[in-house]
Amino acid sequence: MKTILIGFVLLTIAVLFPSFADNAAQTLPIPPLLESEILRDGTKLFRLEADEGERKFLNGKTTHTLGYNGDYLGPSIRVNRGDEVIIRVNNSLREPTTVHWHGADVPAESDGGPHQGIAPGESWDAVFRVQQQAATLWYHPHFVGTTGEQVYEGLAGLFIIEDENSGNLNLPMEYGVDDIPVILQERRFDRNGKFSYQPSMPDKMHGYFGNKILVNGAILPYKNVPRGPVRLRMLNGSNSSLLRITFDGLSKVYQVASDGGFLEKPVSLSYLVLSPGERAEVIADFSLANGTSVIMNAESNGGEIYDALEFRPVGVRQPAWEPMKSLVTVEDIPESEASITRRFAMQSGMGARMTINGKVMNMDRIDERLRLGDTEIWEIENSDGMGGGMMGGMNQPHSFHVHAVQFRILDINGRAPPEQLAGWKDTVLLWPGDRVRIIARYNSYKGLYMYHCHLLEHEDNGMMGQFLIE
Ligand SMILES: [Cu+2]
Numbered sequence: 001m002k003t004i005l006i007g008f009v010l011l012t013i014a015v016l017f018p019s020f021a022d023n024a025a026q027t028l029p030i031p032p033l034l035e036s037e038i039l040r041d042g043t044k045l046f047r048l049e050a051d052e053g054e055r056k057f058l059n060g061k062t063t064h065t066l067g068y069n070g071d072y073l074g075p076s077i078r079v080n081r082g083d084e085v086i087i088r089v090n091n092s093l094r095e096p097t098t099v100h101w102h103g104a105d106v107p108a109e110s111d112g113g114p115h116q117g118i119a120p121g122e123s124w125d126a127v128f129r130v131q132q133q134a135a136t137l138w139y140h141p142h143f144v145g146t147t148g149e150q151v152y153e154g155l156a157g158l159f160i161i162e163d164e165n166s167g168n169l170n171l172p173m174e175y176g177v178d179d180i181p182v183i184l185q186e187r188r189f190d191r192n193g194k195f196s197y198q199p200s201m202p203d204k205m206h207g208y209f210g211n212k213i214l215v216n217g218a219i220l221p222y223k224n225v226p227r228g229p230v231r232l233r234m235l236n237g238s239n240s241s242l243l244r245i246t247f248d249g250l251s252k253v254y255q256v257a258s259d260g261g262f263l264e265k266p267v268s269l270s271y272l273v274l275s276p277g278e279r280a281e282v283i284a285d286f287s288l289a290n291g292t293s294v295i296m297n298a299e300s301n302g303g304e305i306y307d308a309l310e311f312r313p314v315g316v317r318q319p320a321w322e323p324m325k326s327l328v329t330v331e332d333i334p335e336s337e338a339s340i341t342r343r344f345a346m347q348s349g350m351g352a353r354m355t356i357n358g359k360v361m362n363m364d365r366i367d368e369r370l371r372l373g374d375t376e377i378w379e380i381e382n383s384d385g386m387g388g389g390m391m392g393g394m395n396q397p398h399s400f401h402v403h404a405v406q407f408r409i410l411d412i413n414g415r416a417p418p419e420q421l422a423g424w425k426d427t428v429l430l431w432p433g434d435r436v437r438i439i440a441r442y443n444s445y446k447g448l449y450m451y452h453c454h455l456l457e458h459e460d461n462g463m464m465g466q467f468l469i470e
Contacts, residue, residue, distance in 0.1 A: 078162065091122055103260060110127055136281055178230045185214045209241055210238075215308050240456060276454045287313075339374045368468070398453045401454040405426070414435075
């Protein structure tokens with residue numbers, strides 16, 4: 001009776017004060033780990049189904065969504081280095097889609113790029129051997145022209161690789177307890193709680209900014225955490241928003257991994273900047289938290305500053321976390337090994353015509369031809385600096401992503417990258433006018449892969465090219 005009464009009172013408050021209901025904290029949703037079926041030869045078979053759904057994010061209002069194996073986002077796929085995997089994707093949408101394994105070293109026909117479209121009602125198998133080091137990767141659609149909309153509506157998930165080293169580092173690794181996925185997505189909700197995707201011309205040029213930030217699909221959720229070191233696997237899954245992340249109540253966190261794996265050693269940071277598609281694994285040491293909670297704040301370059309996620313440390317205070325001296329050896333690729341330097345200029349044009357080297361994406365055109373086994377330097381320029389781009393293209397950041405490889409950043413505007421960008425990367429932020437040189441070995445598979453801006457409105461409007469490894 002008492003419970004019913006309290007429930008009634010809360011419901012009344014929620015109805016009378018919708019903002020209260022909005023703020024009534026929910027716990028952080030943790031995407032489930034996807035179970036696999038072990039085939040006779042030891043191959044792990046995972047199943048994903050892309051389907052439509054609906055969800056109440058805001059004020060109890062229902063909005064249309066997309067999800068893998070659920071209404072919004074997808075399960076986390078966790079594999080070990082050396083695993084042979086098949087990921088069977090069933091498309092239950094009413095439109096074609098693909099699933100791309102962002103950051104993964106996989107054969108071109110399993111990459112899930114625009115050429116691997118899955119028709120409605122059809123299924124597709126990605127087949128590959130996990131041959132790269134421990135890392136937090138992710139998966140999302142990559143169909144030409146509709147990537148932005150499909151990701152926006154909810155199609156994304158984490159792809160986590162573990163290896164011998166990651167298992168022995170004494171880092172927190174209890175999934176959902178002290179090893180926590182944190183998928184950040186800025187979204188634009190209307191008064192009716194809907195977040196339909198209808199980019200205007202300025203949205204196409206600058207990105208689809210929002211007015212709320214979702215963390216694993218929830219608005220300002222909270223998470224009880226041990227009063228000690230906690231590992232956060234952070235992904236900026238926003239369409240186009242750059243996020244600057246701080247921790248109110250912690251003066252620093254330690255970044256331990258970038259896109260493609262561990263950094264050489266933990267890097268102490270007071271804030272992080274993640275452009276769309278980038279990941280960072282950080283250790284937040286809640287033994288250092290003084291108050292009852294730590295708020296993760298996220299500032300979008302769209303102008304909003306959000307309280308994104310509340311951590312509530314519980315239990316016995318553990319001793320302060322001692323960062324280890326070494327996480328992994330990150331082997332340098334000498335510049336002298338490179339056979340060629342290619343140049344890529346990213347530029348916005350009239351009518352949201354988004355270009356690389358003056359060209360918009362064409363599925364029938366191969367932009368660059370590489371030889372299998374070659375090491376290459378790519379010099380990327382954001383030509384939308386002051387006086388660079390046309391119209392609103394000026395002062396436009398971009399985020400350059402290369403399929404098939406993990407690269408190292410040689411320099412940014414002639415200077416060595418900061419420590420947190422000195423490890424393996426697959427996506428790099430370019431502020432207006434920036435010039436970044438990256439180096440990579442294209443030594444895994446022959447085939448056709450993509451490079452593109454990971455601001456999805458830019459990608460969908462042409463800022464993408466194709467390279468063929470022969
Ligand atoms: Cu861009």
